[in-house]
Amino acid sequence: MASQEIETLASALAKLPGLGPRSARRAVLWLVKRRETALVQLLAALTEVRERLAECDVCGNVDTQNPCAICADPRRDQRALCVVEDVADLWALDRARLFTGRYHVLGGKLSALDGVRPEDLSIDRLIERVAAGGIDEVVLAMNATLEGQTTAHYIAEKLESFPVRITQLAHGLPVGGELDYLDEGTLAQALRARRPVG
Ligand SMILES: [Zn+2]
Numbered sequence: 001m002a003s004q005e006i007e008t009l010a011s012a013l014a015k016l017p018g019l020g021p022r023s024a025r026r027a028v029l030w031l032v033k034r035r036e037t038a039l040v041q042l043l044a045a046l047t048e049v050r051e052r053l054a055e056c057d058v059c060g061n062v063d064t065q066n067p068c069a070i071c072a073d074p075r076r077d078q079r080a081l082c083v084v085e086d087v088a089d090l091w092a093l094d095r096a097r098l099f100t101g102r103y104h105v106l107g108g109k110l111s112a113l114d115g116v117r118p119e120d121l122s123i124d125r126l127i128e129r130v131a132a133g134g135i136d137e138v139v140l141a142m143n144a145t146l147e148g149q150t151t152a153h154y155i156a157e158k159l160e161s162f163p164v165r166i167t168q169l170a171h172g173l174p175v176g177g178e179l180d181y182l183d184e185g186t187l188a189q190a191l192r193a194r195r196p197v198g
Contacts, residue, residue, distance in 0.1 A: 086108065093191070096188055098187065169190040
């Protein structure tokens with residue numbers, strides 16, 4: 001029977017994606033054994049993240065600067081905008097270094113089941129960015145799930161009246177596949193073979 005403190009830490013860790021109660025307990029034990037090394041490093045990293053990470057006001061990315069390094073980079077193509085559901089998708093695409101434009105993070109996907117409505121996502125902000133002009137192409141990089149595709153169609157309709165080319169990632173993505181889990185080759189292929197919406 002572990003102490004209350006250890007139980008509290010284990011249940012906090014168990015909430016992390018990919019960790020269940022069992023692996024959380026193992027992680028706690030691992031950290032306890034390395035209290036002066038790994039635990040100190042983890043604490044410092046967590047504190048740093050808590051103090052410095054912020055959401056980019058422009059695109060919704062998470063970074064230690066605002067606007068984020070991508071939005072602030074003058075070498076990025078300002079005419080191309082890639083719309084993703086979550087920051088994890090942005091990071092996956094940007095790791096692959098295939099897209100030279102900028103991003104827009106929606107903060108989720110439309111879902112009747114989970115009660116996520118258009119106003120819950122950063123869709124108005126996206127429309128504002130497109131309406132401000134200077135953008136030629138909007139790439140809808142939603143996940144190949146039913147909800148992802150519903151979201152893509154909704155946005156495509158909203159952007160219809162603007163003079164921009166609207167494309168989406170090519171088929172070939174696994175159904176229900178989350179961008180974050182795809183290897184870079186598959187992502188590259190889906191981005192290169194992107195096609196007009198409609
Ligand atoms: Zn940004």
